[in-house]
Amino acid sequence: MVTKKTDKQESEPKKETAQSGKYYYGLGRRKTSIARVRLFENGTGKMTVNGKDYKIFYSYPLYAENLELPFEVVGLTGKIDAEIKVIGGGLQSGSEACRLGIARALIKMTEAYKPALRAAGYVTRDPRAKERKKPGLKRARRAPQWAKR
Numbered sequence: 001m002v003t004k005k006t007d008k009q010e011s012e013p014k015k016e017t018a019q020s021g022k023y024y025y026g027l028g029r030r031k032t033s034i035a036r037v038r039l040f041e042n043g044t045g046k047m048t049v050n051g052k053d054y055k056i057f058y059s060y061p062l063y064a065e066n067l068e069l070p071f072e073v074v075g076l077t078g079k080i081d082a083e084i085k086v087i088g089g090g091l092q093s094g095s096e097a098c099r100l101g102i103a104r105a106l107i108k109m110t111e112a113y114k115p116a117l118r119a120a121g122y123v124t125r126d127p128r129a130k131e132r133k134k135p136g137l138k139r140a141r142r143a144p145q146w147a148k149r
Helices: 007-011 061-074 091-109 111-120
Strands: 024-030 033-040 047-049 081-087
Touching: 024 091, 033 091, 061 091, 061 111, 081 091, 091 111
Parallel strands: 047 081
Antiparallel strands: 024 033, 033 081
């Protein structure tokens, strides 16, 4: 049986993947974002987010810097490759989820990094999330406008 390739299959670019082999895994969450992080030792500092370079994916400098901060704290800038998959949420919560995932993976790599990462505030998950809407209100706490007459 012969199968035809469709235009969709031919036009899809193949995503770049980091090296295969041993890696350290970390999971980061923030609001509705989930980041799955793989760190590869003996790298060149290459970081990809969802198959793209992290500076292209997070074009706003503050969000891209969030991914670099844990490496700067432990002094491993440019020595480790990272492959990150982010789903859900927006750009800011995604970058903060990546930061937490990277910090957790670094701790799995060497437990000695934990005090420095904790002091910088990168090990604690930010529990803040959107509050649910309550019945009878317009939003979580916003009540309908009151009229005296």
